[in-house]
Amino acid sequence: MKTFPSLRCAAGALAVVLISVVPAARAVTPAEQLAGYVAQAGAPPAPARGQQLFTSTHGREWSCSSCHGAVPTQTGKHASTGKPIGALAPAFNAERFVDAAKAEKWFRRNCNDVIGRECSPAEKADMLAWLMTLKP
Amino acid sequence: MPIQFSRRWRHIALGLAAAALAHGTQADDGTRAARVPLLPQYQQECAACHVAYPPGMLPAASWQRLIDNLPRHFGTDASLDAATVKNLSTWLAAHAGNGMRAREAPTEDRITRSAWFIREHDEVRAATWKLPAVKSAANCVACHTRADQGAFNEHDIRVPR
Numbered sequence: 001m002k003t004f005p006s007l008r009c010a011a012g013a014l015a016v017v018l019i020s021v022v023p024a025a026r027a028v029t030p031a032e033q034l035a036g037y038v039a040q041a042g043a044p045p046a047p048a049r050g051q052q053l054f055t056s057t058h059g060r061e062w063s064c065s066s067c068h069g070a071v072p073t074q075t076g077k078h079a080s081t082g083k084p085i086g087a088l089a090p091a092f093n094a095e096r097f098v099d100a101a102k103a104e105k106w107f108r109r110n111c112n113d114v115i116g117r118e119c120s121p122a123e124k125a126d127m128l129a130w131l132m133t134l135k136p
Numbered sequence: 137m138p139i140q141f142s143r144r145w146r147h148i149a150l151g152l153a154a155a156a157l158a159h160g161t162q163a164d165d166g167t168r169a170a171r172v173p174l175l176p177q178y179q180q181e182c183a184a185c186h187v188a189y190p191p192g193m194l195p196a197a198s199w200q201r202l203i204d205n206l207p208r209h210f211g212t213d214a215s216l217d218a219a220t221v222k223n224l225s226t227w228l229a230a231h232a233g234n235g236m237r238a239r240e241a242p243t244e245d246r247i248t249r250s251a252w253f254i255r256e257h258d259e260v261r262a263a264t265w266k267l268p269a270v271k272s273a274a275n276c277v278a279c280h281t282r283a284d285q286g287a288f289n290e291h292d293i294r295v296p297r
Binding site: 078080081082083105108109110112113 | 185186187207210211212213214215216217271272274275278
């Protein structure tokens with residue numbers, strides 16, 4: 001009988017560990033995310049090329065900067081709804097590029113809106129490498 | 137000793153309570169759509185770009201078309217993975233508008249094209265809609281200060297100048 005409370009504690013602790021570890025398993029650092037894109041691209045990233053891609057329009061109405069700002073180190077504004085968008089550069093916003101699925105979702109959507117197609121791993125590597133050069 | 141109600145009295149009491157609740161909701165939130173606690177996933181996904189529009193503001197048919205067309209969502213790609221789409225679709229269908237206001241699908245499934253929306257906003261001056269702080273009729277929070285919480289009470293309205 002005496003072992004029951006401690007067993008329960010252990011089970012509880014295990015559950016807490018599992019709950020906190022399972023989502024964390026998908027968490028990444030911006031550097032790890034960049035390394036992933038570079039590996040897929042098979043070539044080193046070029047931050048200057050990333051900046052060019054980010055700030056230019058590509059035959060459509062918007063550039064990335066339309067919502068994120070030309071230098072995305074502060075809060076941007078959605079170009080059609082006006083809703084604030086938190087800073088994109090990871091050094092200015094700890095929530096950026098720490099969830100691989102989230103980054104992929106937004107690259108897919110936003111490259112489609114800005115360029116009319118998904119971005120290649122090399123393009124994502126270039127842009128993220130540029131964003132990571134932005135420091136306070 | 138608990139008071140014993142007959143089954144009939146219990147029904148009447150429940151009916152009155154429900155009517156009082158329904159009336160309270162109508163009087164309070166100004167939309168006459170029941171205020172539904174927002175599904176966290178709906179908040180997370182949909183409120184990333186715009187205010188989390190209360191599900192009661194559109195009929196189920198409109199929500200269904202919107203959710204089926206997320207890759208072409210009013211000019212932007214708002215695509216989501218299949219599992220998320222399914223969850224949101226189920227929740228929106230369950231909480232879609234079914235009263236007077238959301239009986240018919242508005243033009244382009246835009247809340248702002250609904251007859252009730254136009255009627256409710258007929259006192260808003262044309263110049264107000266054009267203010268930079270307002271920008272779009274879809275920007276509820278410009279005037280409805282608690283719109284992000286699904287609250288459209290008249291007391292929370294602050295029209296920018």
